[in-house]
Amino acid sequence: MTNELTQWDRSDIFGAVTVRVLISAAGVPLVGRFMDKRSGAMVLSMIASGVGGAVLIGISRVQNPWEFMLLYGVIGGIAWVGQTNIIAAALVPKWFVKKRPIAMAIGTTGGGFAALVLPLIAAATISALGWRDAWVVYGVFTILIGVPLALLIRRQPEDIGLLPDGEINDSSLQGSSSPSGYNLKESLKIRSTWMLIAAVALASLPSIAIPANMVPLFEDRGFSQNSAALALSIYGLMSVSGRYFWGYIANQTTVRISFLGLVIMGALVMGLLAIIQTQEFLLFLLAAGSGLAIGGMIVLNPLIWPAYLGRAHLGSIQGLVYPLVSIVMAVGPVILSLSYDRLGSYNLGLWLIVITYLLSFAVMLVTPEPKHIERP
Structure with missing residues (x-):
């Protein structure tokens, strides 16, 4: 981006990253209670994927630093509240008790692999399409993948007549069959x-x-x-x-x-x-x-x-x-x-x-x- 937008400083980009993180952190307390509601996490994830994808598409047309700050930093930060590990941290433990540690490891693996794989994908996409069209591709895939998957999210197994860990009766959970705490x-x-x-x-x-x-x-x-x-x-x-x-x-x-x-x-x-x-x-x-x-x-x-x-x-x-x-x-x-x-x-x-x-x-x-x- 900075090779084409020569008037930009690196601080313009990393400043937007900082704003994004701060806004996301500030927004988590506001959505925490919402995620405890029956369809809260599903709705939040759908909105986050839709808005987040639209933000990425919008970034493909930015010309000025303030536009990037608004899209990636402010609006993206609001959307990121529903895209962080907060959803996994709030939902995965509700679905598992005895198998919770391994389930949590699996549930947080995506972010780790993304850090390894996405830079390679980004380099290949930018090389083939240019950075502007690459942002469009990222945005479209965010919407096409994120929104349908969000529809599958359920707050806890009891909401659909199931029990944690895939158990089939209450006694097998030894007193852990209903959410409490x-x-x-x-x-x-x-x-x-x-x-x-x-x-x-x-x-x-x-x-x-x-x-x-x-x-x-x-x-x-x-x-x-x-x-x-x-x-x-x-x-x-x-x-x-x-x-x-x-x-x-x-x-x-x-x-x-x-x-x-x-x-x-x-x-x-x-x-x-x-x-x-x-x-x-x-x-x-x-x-x-x-x-x-x-x-x-x-x-x-x-x-x-x-x-x-x-x-x-x-x-x-x-x-x-x-x-x-x-x-x-x-x-x-x-x-x-x-x-x-x-x-x-x-x-x-x-x-x-x-x-x-x-x-x-x-x-x-x-x-x-x-x-x-x-x-x-």
Whole structure:
């Protein structure tokens, strides 16, 4: 785009990205309660796919930065509320109890694979059609794929006469056959809710910072651009794999134990990433470890809330949690960039991430074990 629109700065594009994220985060609390309604998620996803596709088509005709800001940043940010992981986090746990961790891993895989595949598709489409027609193609496919799939969304199995995990009778679920749990008002009065928010937010600090700085971190340590790109690819592959790994661990143990293991692993990886400077093979292993830890949080975050607060009101609860965690995630890149700008190294920022992981471990360790929420 910037090759043709020469009067544009990169800040015009990334500024719109920032506005999009902020508007989306601000909108989640407004739609959280709506997703707990019978057809709420289906309607929200349909609107998001339709409006989101129209926005992409509209971008194909932009000439000025303010047009891109309006379409991609403002209107796209509003539509993105219904296209983020918030829907998966609110609905998948309602459909599964015993199989919830693996189901959540599968439910969040799309975003991980998209990050790996879409850049290749975008490069091929732009090369063949030009960037303007490429935006049209993206928009049309968003509508043609997103809207019909949205029609298949159902809030919970009980709405259509089914039970979680595909069970056929209530007794096989051992008291988990009907949605139950605390509503948002009740959850806010429970100390564990705020402790969990703190633990999850602290553990989510590197979620954007590490992948965004993986390439410059390797290049600043003397590695080639190809080696840095390979490190990022390894990170991406392990981020997807990490969802299944930690989903399996949570399925075999508990979400709480899995979370404690993840943050200890994350602290160890970040500490070693600060210490080891030149050994390429070891740094590739640490890139893989970073992906495993950060990818795992994408699964464990939405698993924590039904485990502690039940599955009946997850939309409302995620509406509270998502913006708070997003704010902390947005701070991560700032910490790493300031560390480099002021000290010429990412090491201080990496050690600060180690501290946040350890604080997250401490908070989760003293958070009371969840009571049995999912009762008849």
